[in-house]
Amino acid sequence: MTRKLSSSTRSPTEDSIFLRPDEDPVWLDEPAKTDKTLDGFSNKDELTEPTDPPNSHGQELFLHKVYALVVEIHFWVALFAVSQVTGYWLFFVMEGNGPFSSVYKALQVIDFYLSFILPCHPILGGNSTLLMKEVAHTEEHKWIVNGTAGISVAICIIMIIHMVCKWRYGTGLWRSGPVPKELGERRQSVSRQPSFTLSEWTDAQEDLLDLDPVPQTPVFDITDTRTEADSATLTVTPVGLQERRGSNVSLTLDMCTPGCTEPYGYGAQLSPRDQSAQEYLRQGTHVLTPAQLHSRAMDDQALQAEFYETPMNFVDPKEYNYPGLVRKNRYKTILPNTHSRVILKSDDEDDFLSTYINGNYLKGYDDEEQAYIATQGPTVNTVGDFWRMVWQERCPIIVMITNLEEKNEKCAEYWPEDAVTHEGIEITVVSVTQEDDYSLRVFTLKHDREERSLRQYWYTSWPDQKTPDKAPPLLELVQEVERAREEAPPSSGPTIVHCSAGIGRTGCFIATSILCKQLRTEGVVDILRTTCQLRLDRGGMIQTCEQYQFVHHVLSLYEKQLSHTSEE
Structure with a gap:
């Protein structure tokens, strides 16, 4: 007989694959622990159930809240990273980079953000400062960068509100009812299967890091590279931004006008x-x-x-x-x-x-x-x-x-x-x-x-x-x-x-x-x-x-x- 494992009433990333060491799984085809205790008694009222000290129960509930918040923070961090990698991947692909090199560049952008939080050397071993400078100087697809930044801000705001509601009222933004306070009464419908979202994303990250990286970009001070040169030193007027790009351009294109298929130098329009x-x-x-x-x-x-x-x-x-x-x-x-x-x-x-x-x-x-x-x-x-x-x-x-x-x-x-x-x-x-x-x-x-x-x-x-x-x-x-x-x-x-x-x-x-x-x-x-x-x-x-x-x-x-x- 196949036994069915019941999940608790935690968030999707707190299913049975994240059971604490001191927590036993609850099987749906066997009676609850309280029922086992009552076997052999004809009158349940005759049984005096032991009660936990108030301090012990409060401490256990507090630890449960902390544990739930820690797990959910991991989920929000994963969602934030995926959204940013996806957004910057789309940006670099639109800029003419290949899909694999775009993934590596997107991870370098995340590396750049982490450098402001963690006092450590770049994780990917590349110099992300110049890459961010190139992103800042790109105007044609700047809306993708702005949209990605907006998504990151929205995720952070929603996460904070959700965490406050979860801690203060025992429920998140999209949960219909409060979390039951009695840990022994936690049960869940068998229709919901354990979620492997977090572990799948982690595995995917490991695969991405195995991709062939693009060469490292040179080191520069964070300065405005658009400073106009002395007008007396140049004999022609400045041209559009698309023609002026030149930092990490191993896979960046100076695209021809759509519809222009004739080669340069042969009378093309x-x-x-x-x-x-x-x-x-x-x-x-x-x-x-x-x-x-x-x-x-x-x-x-x-x-x-x-x-x-x-x-x-x-x-x-x-x-x-x-x-x-x-x-x-x-x-x-x-x-x-x-x-x-x-x-x-x-x-x-x-x-x-x-x-x-x-x-x-x-x-x-x-x-x-x-x-x-x-x-x-x-x-x-x-x-x-x-x-x-x-x-x-x-x-x-x-x-x-x-x-x-x-x-x-x-x-x-x-x-x-x-x-x-x-x-x-x-x-x-x-x-x-x-x-x-x-x-x-x-x-x-x-x-x-x-x-x-x-x-x-x-x-x-x-x-x-x-x-x-x-x-x-x-x-x-x-x-x-x-x-x-x-x-x-x-x-x-x-x-x-x-x-x-x-x-x-x-x-x-x-x-x-x-x-x-x-x-x-x-x-x-x-x-x-x-x-x-x-x-x-x-x-x-x-x-x-x-x-x-x-x-x-x-x-x-x-x-x-x-x-x-x-x-x-």
Whole structure:
């Protein structure tokens, strides 16, 4: 016979799964304890029942109230957390982030709130301050943030009122009658099953924490990054907020106007917003003399204002509406700008997938065409395409600025330990040299009886979306790559630079290389102009404000080195 367990008259989260250690379950198919005591007596009135002392009964009732309130507080906290995570998840999804990265960002927001209550380090290990700054500067979907905040306030008010009513009158806001004071008389209908709401939510939280997190965002002081820059330093007027975003933008889109499906650069009908962004990128300039460069590098407010004024120029995913293309992109919203993308040669030119790789040609110093190729870190599915590009473009140098894993996979190990063949290209490792901050691999490539040499510089001291701890090693690597480039055969093609997404660290390295040449040749630098040109060719180059500041610091250091050398 199946025995049915009766629940008490507690709230849904106080059912039988939350029985206290000193509380026995009440079975519906057996008599109550008082009935058992009366077995064998014909007259119940003849039995004198023992009574508890008044103080003991009052203390037990008090403890029961405290216990009930503690359990319900857990329920309200869970409801509050779920509402906030859901609200901010919806916000980040509307901002163009993926569903999994949106969950992680939403949890970082909760982490930010907890930092004001609990004096401890961030639970998720990320920096939530800059993420909250990005939320504060977003206007397009601000109503979601406001609505989420309103829900949190409503939950807190309802919780307080409910708790007061529960403590003062023995009933909550939605209970029809008071809680029975006699603990031994608590019974409940068998129609209500035990609630597992709290335990299910807890398990779900543990699952969410196992998701692959997005990279950590850089650290900034909580300041107003919208401070307007000196009007004399810019040659164009500010553009809309959507074009100015640029903090944690690894999965943030500069969306095209709805209905505009033609790619940029091919006579597409651009919206006024897109036109102003394109105009800014074509005309933005701010030439700095050495003295101005040193001063500018120390002016964080001005740099932040300039950075956020510069459009990111991301690609609308509608421009790449091809089945199966998702397998060839590491991040589904980091896509190559159409007018400058690298097109792989294929036997079937009509097969878009066979000609596609997530990479763009970039101009070098003095508008040198196709001086660099900026691309994503190869995935397992695109290693063959990567080597096809290396051979097709006759690339003599690869600069890799990422580790293979940083919390999650950032790049596939696309090179062999000894030798391997991809797409008919035989790749052989000739030598490996380990320096302090990077390693150098020399390869021999053979295909169709032709043999070439390839050098790979693997820089591992640069964390994702942040900056290196020291600038001199990066300058040394830039100069080493320039020397290797000069020694390459005249027929050599572009230098390939990649990190994980191919926009942040990649943009910093290429910009530093171009600007070092400009500083040596002209004695001045135009970091804004170089950033705009890079973003015209590949959206999002120099991904964060911290990286933009770092480029200024590196160039300031390089100018001091040049001045010191000339004095000697």
